[in-house]
Amino acid sequence: MTTIRNMMAVSVAAMLGLAGSVSAQSFPDKPITMIVPFAAGTSTDTVSRLIAERMSEDLGQTVVVENRAGAGGSVGTQDVVSSDADGYTIAMGTVGTLAINKSIFPELPYDPESDVTPIAFVGYTPTLLVVSAESSFQTLNDLVEAARSEDGVTFASTGNGTSTHLAGELLKTLSDTNMIHVPFGSGAVGLAAVMSGEVDFMFNHPVSAKQNVDAGKLRALGVSGAAGSEVAPEVPPINDSYEGFDLIAWWLMHGPADMPADVTEKLNMAVTNALASDAVSEHFVKSGISKGEIPFAELEGFISSEVNKWGDIANAANAQAN
Amino acid sequence: MDLFSNIALGFQTAFTAEALFYCFLGCCIGTFVGALPGIGPMVTISVALPLTFGLDPTVALIMLAGIFYGAQYGGSISSILLNLPGTASTAVTALDGYPLAQSGRAGFALFINAIASFCGSTLSIIVVMAFAPAIAEIALRFNSTEYFAVMVLGLVAACTIGGGSPLKSLVMVVFGLILGIVGMDINSGAMRYTFGFLELTDGISLISVAMGLFGVAEIVRKMAGPSTHASKTMIQDLSLASMLPNREDLSRLWLPILRGTSIGSMIGALPGAGPTVASFMAYAAEKKASRDPGRFGKGAPEGVAAPEAANNAAVQAAFIPTLSLGIPGDVVMAILLGAMIMHGVIPGPQFIANEPAMFWGLLVSFWIGNLILLFLNLPLIGLLVRIITVPSRILHPVVIFFICLGSYSVSNNIFDVFVTLVFGVLGYVLVRRGFHPAPVLLGFILGPMMEENLRRSLVIARGDPSVFLERPASAVMLGLAFLLIVMPLRKPALRFLSRVRR
Structure with a gap:
């Protein structure tokens, strides 16, 4: 097990090294892959596809949605976190993949607080x-x-x-x-x-x-x-x-750690424009999703506070279960 | 609320040129992907879903649903001809369909498959039309206690599947149960047999188990065996007369079809059970009901008719909880439900009243779709049968390719492909040792459901096991399972009693 983890660490490191600084002047000059770490037809998938469609129009490049489900979204998220930080591989993160999973999966191979570049807050829903x-x-x-x-x-x-x-x-x-x-x-x-x-x-x-x-x-x-x-x-x-x-369930677009700032900014604009479109607004109203008003600069703090909040609940629950 | 005026409304919706075209398209795609081993309706519907955004919601659903039930027809084609179940729900069809095809009656087997599928669907659609809301209510009364009892009954019945030694079947069921344990335990969150692989958290993929044990293993077995250059078994009589069942066949098959349909409609309406469980149960029931169970596994036509009627009936009945409660019974239904929500239609108790044109249009389109499938499948039989004669050096690599593709596409993960190949090797070893893989599949599917429901019932009953006997439906089913176990002991027991009396 340790060997597997070591291998993962090495490969993550190697990929980060490869990423280096990519010129963002021409970004994007090829299709972008948006990994949805849940199955097709789920609420996360629906939201992602609608946004990907608007983003494609905005960026002039197709945003391809790829479902990679498993382990409460951890499998797909890990794939994004360990890919090149050039903005061509992004993910739809959720309260699960970016907050709860950290305290639930003891062997979670990524850390939502340090292995992720937040791009934009998408929306939230209470239950x-x-x-x-x-x-x-x-x-x-x-x-x-x-x-x-x-x-x-x-x-x-x-x-x-x-x-x-x-x-x-x-x-x-x-x-x-x-x-x-x-x-x-x-x-x-x-x-x-x-x-x-x-x-x-x-x-x-x-x-x-x-x-x-x-x-x-x-x-x-x-x-x-x-x-x-x-x-x-x-x-x-x-x-x-x-x-x-x-407690709210939320969605947040993100990429791997250390994405170039100008690429992140471009993607953030594209998501913001997508959220403002009629198609997305209509869907949000029908699905009971509210648009979040979390400024770009506060996203990292938001993830940390959510990780702590859900971590406390999970710890309390576990303490009682034992 | 007149049933006939509702059906008329349905015909109005489903008989537009656009609806008919997309129904046809969905059925064709469904048959095609169903027949390809590994690529099932789930993957296809998720790929097709975004393509339907531009369509009218009713038409989009007609097409997506067509893929779902079309795949049931297609899946049995590869089961019968190649012993490779196209979808998990048609795995049991291979038990008798493949021996039939090997004995030169492939056309006959495909014909029975088409007819049984059509009858099963049609009868089930009628049931859905007449009783959907009532059935949904009854299905709701089915608690975890009853689910557990059904699973026990299913597993006990399963030991008779697969022919040969019941002990070997039992071993395989247990093996399947063990495989089903892999993954995160939903009660405690503990990782069981995942060996640190995050990919195993949700358990081993059903597609990998089914395709590995059946598909890959079968191909390895064929390649390892003596090469058969158009052996006698391959030559098929393709005249229409040879395919049509004679009067004797028909009189023998209508009861299995009816039994299969009733089992399929009941199991299908339960959220969480699904067509695979239905087909296995129908097969087991048919074998129990038969006067000559020894014929099963060697090419009994009833062994094709009953499970095919059941899985098609179950597919139609699965729409009951989805449409009338907004509760999808399985993954495919969940995707279809997602498709509806994406199109702005929210299924639930008010769906039938709010969107009558869509509800009745969908049901009528199901029936039209099945009619299309029947007429699509019958003329194709002659062509399909020729697949058997494709040289193995071409056929086998192609099939392996599709199996790998199918395993990968479930969650776009290479890990699942390796799992499939591991199960292929395992399946080959099992077959060589005389173990049939069908009971493994059933144990694998039923095991986790049985465990979940057992623990759930006990938690809700605050740990009191008498709940299983206090609820009548559960008590009856557990009693039946008990009878199935003691029945074989009946004759020796009677003999013993008469001796004692004397």
């Missing part, structure tokens, strides 16, 4: 805490009260160490109650289990949950972001009752 419409929990308080019993309440997630799991763990920690984690391989199956009442609650992406809320199959008791959700403005933020419950 909804939903229960079945037939459930007796009418408010967040009902749920928390029930969780004080010995049997507690159960919550579904998309797997150990995912944002949906950690959100539940944070609520458990902040309310100091008994909330039992029930991992599901896919969020869709987990949502079905909540609908049927098999599991008590779940944190879910607002769009897939919202339709079922409107149809009277689910009830939303809270929203994870401090500012609420544009999709469901009537749902109260959990942060109002439990301060510190400010």
Whole structure:
């Protein structure tokens, strides 16, 4: 294992050396590859493809989207991090690949704080805490009260160490109650289990949950972001009752470390223009994604603060699990 | 809400020139990629997805769905002719389809495949049309406890698959279960048997296991065996009369087709189960139901008809939870759901009411698509059968090439190609030792699901195992599994009892 890691380190070093300083005057003079570290059809993939299309128009070169899924996005991200830092290989990063994975995968081969050049913040979405419409929990308080019993309440997630799991763990920690984690391989199956009442609650992406809320199959008791959700403005933020419950899922375009500043700037402009386009705006509204207003200079600090925030939650959860 | 006026609305949507053209296109692409070993509907749909951006959402979905069910038809072609399942859900078809083809009845096997597939899909579409919302409700009541019971039943039934020694089948099922453990445990986050490879975190790729054990192993076996220059088994009678099943065949096949369809529709509607599980279960059920189970694995037509009806029925039924709840049952459905969202359509409980033209148009297009596939496949049989006669020095490298391409394209990672080749070598060793790889595949698919659902039920029941017997559906299925195990002991037991009485 050590040999593999050493080999990786050597190859990363070699590639960084090769990258050197590439003239950015003519950038881009060939197609750009955007690695999406998740499967086709996922929300990250959808967002990436829409943005890649606008970026291609803007840059005059095709931005090719390539899906390279695996290990919660770590496989594809590692490929980008270890490629030439010339701007021709970039990635769509997420709260998972750039923050959570660091505390979840002990053998993560890259460090989101030092192996990455942030290009632009793309957008974010809070998640909804939903229960079945037939459930007796009418408010967040009902749920928390029930969780004080010995049997507690159960919550579904998309797997150990995912944002949906950690959100539940944070609520458990902040309310100091008994909330039992029930991992599901896919969020869709987990949502079905909540609908049927098999599991008590779940944190879910607002769009897939919202339709079922409107149809009277689910009830939303809270929203994870401090500012609420544009999709469901009537749902109260959990942060109002439990301060510190400010969790959002976000997307951030990035490349390998040490990208030339002028190349990064060009790419940043292209993403910014793409975000301003009608096609992307429309999709964001429909999907409940908000545009982020994080200035370029603050991106690195943002990644660090998110790494720490999720790391704390993960540590607290692990401490309780053992 | 009149069913007939809804169907009429569906025909209006699906019978436009544009919709028909893209339906045809989707079915053609589907058949083609389905027949190529390794390249399945999942990869194709993800590649085709961005190309449909410019289309009307309904038309785009008609085409993407066409690729999905078209691939089921195509996948069985390579299963039957070459013993190389084009998709995992058609692996079980090879068990009897390939021996049929080897005995000179390839045309007949392909004909049964086409007819069974068509019947399975059509009946399943009717079920979807009539009962979609009701079925979705029932599927929701299916908790992890019931899922676990179904998996146990499936695994017990699986030990009868593959013919030969049941002990060897059992060993292979267990081997599959072990392979299924590889990856990150979703309960604890512990890495199991990943040996430090990040690529193994999500487990071994299904495509790699299926293509390695079946595809690569089969080619290695052929190359290692004596060279057959157009041996007698290769010569096929291509007259139409030889392909058409006679009256006796038909009377023997309609029940397997019906049974396969019912199993397929039920399993397909459950989120998470899918066509592969359905085809295996249908095959096992057929073997159990048969008066002469010894024929299975040696070219029994029922062994082709039942699983083909089942996987096609399952593919159609899989649209129930996707369209009516917004819950995709498997990866391909998740991509289709993503496609809908990308086109601004959000499936869910209100989808049928909000977008009736799209819902009914899609269903009607499924049926039209299956009709197209039937008429596309039947005339092609004569041509397809000739694939067998392609010299192996050309055919084998081409097939290996496509298998590697297919393994790579799942997540664009070279690692998976090596995994496929490792499984190819392993598969060859197993076949040489008289172990059939089909039960491995089933153990590999069902194992992780069974473990997940077992642990999930226990967590939710706060650790009380009696939950499996308290819920009626689960108790019945576990009882059936128990019966399957003790049934073979029935005769010796009766003999013993009568002796005691005397």
